[in-house]
Amino acid sequence: MLFSQRHGFTSLRKQLQLEDIDQDLRNCLWNAFKISYWDRIESASSGYVTYDSVKNSTFKVLIYAYWHSFFKKPVDSLPERLSSALSLLREYFFSCPWYRVYDFIEFTIAHPKFQYLTPDFPDICNKILEEENAGYRIIAGHVVAIIASTEVEAVEQALASSDAFSGARIHLETAVKLLADRNNPDYRNSIKESISAVESVCQVITANPNATLGKALGILEKQKQLHGSLKEGFSKLYGYTNDSDGIRHALLEEPNVSFSDAKFMLIACSGFVNYLIGKVAELRIELEKDN
Numbered sequence: 001m002l003f004s005q006r007h008g009f010t011s012l013r014k015q016l017q018l019e020d021i022d023q024d025l026r027n028c029l030w031n032a033f034k035i036s037y038w039d040r041i042e043s044a045s046s047g048y049v050t051y052d053s054v055k056n057s058t059f060k061v062l063i064y065a066y067w068h069s070f071f072k073k074p075v076d077s078l079p080e081r082l083s084s085a086l087s088l089l090r091e092y093f094f095s096c097p098w099y100r101v102y103d104f105i106e107f108t109i110a111h112p113k114f115q116y117l118t119p120d121f122p123d124i125c126n127k128i129l130e131e132e133n134a135g136y137r138i139i140a141g142h143v144v145a146i147i148a149s150t151e152v153e154a155v156e157q158a159l160a161s162s163d164a165f166s167g168a169r170i171h172l173e174t175a176v177k178l179l180a181d182r183n184n185p186d187y188r189n190s191i192k193e194s195i196s197a198v199e200s201v202c203q204v205i206t207a208n209p210n211a212t213l214g215k216a217l218g219i220l221e222k223q224k225q226l227h228g229s230l231k232e233g234f235s236k237l238y239g240y241t242n243d244s245d246g247i248r249h250a251l252l253e254e255p256n257v258s259f260s261d262a263k264f265m266l267i268a269c270s271g272f273v274n275y276l277i278g279k280v281a282e283l284r285i286e287l288e289k290d291n
Contacts, residue, residue: 187261
């Protein structure tokens, strides 16, 4: 905590930034680009910086991709000097609407050459987003309106599940994508995908395509590693999503399924997935295979 914050001269915490980006946040995100990308271009070049002088052609491909796929401009309109192109990118970044900043970040991360540049770029951005009290985090390459860092960690851990649970990972990736679409978010189907992730894990654990959470928890209970009250609590909570009067039916039929509903199910189901996979590993449960 800085002196001015300790003594009340400046506010300790900014207002949550949901539909806006203040100058501090925009500056810091640009700095992340500069440190992660633009400085590396300059260090790879010397003297008169043209595209051909960049030793790592990945940078050239990325700049061309911005012009062709992001800005939809003719590539022959690119300045001859690479430094001039970077200046145009900077001008756009600091003048575009707040949501286009996040589009620019997503586009960069999604580029096929991204992993060869700076794979820790999303982590750098997430640290900035948290420090500047932005209501968004980067998860699975998408900028998502999930606020708490613990929630981000829960989803990312579930997305990193082993190949044996690839079905759950695919469902969660789809849930994140549907939730993150700022132009046309699909909260209803995001909820369905989150629930399907839990069911997928249960089906792998029990080798039963119709398995429910209750059956999977029953297997863990037989190992005497799951307290009965804990099993009952999980079963009731998941029953809320699966019962005819629960979220799976009643909520999905509501005309206005909200972001909060979809966010809750994404975090809750990610927690279920992490718990079940963790217990399988702890107890060294042999996963049955279909014949």
